[in-house]
Amino acid sequence: MLEISGYTAEQVPDPFGIIAGNRYEFMINLNVPEEDELYSENGVTVRVIVKEDGGQVSVVTYDLIETTTQKLLDFDLEDDEEEELEAFCKEHLPER
Helix, strand or coil: CCCEEEEEEEEECCCCCCCCCEEEEEEEEECCCCCCCCCCCCCEEEEEEEEEECCEEEEEEEEEEECCCCCECCCCCCHHHHHHHHHHHHHCCCCC
């Protein structure tokens, strides 16, 4: 289960029209226990790109990043964590 300590979300432009509908960027800070393989003493943030089109919301892509260094982490979330991430983004989608 993901433990979220904070987030920001904003609508971002898609100047090339690659993604149909509206595009949003979430920066989600995670609390990761030391015994978890994702743990970093520099903190862990998930950068998520979400699209909303015709009432349907889905995650396009996400990256795990060390919070203080902005270094990409070479990990993927488990399937259930990805589902949690998508549900969180749907629930916290900014108003247009």
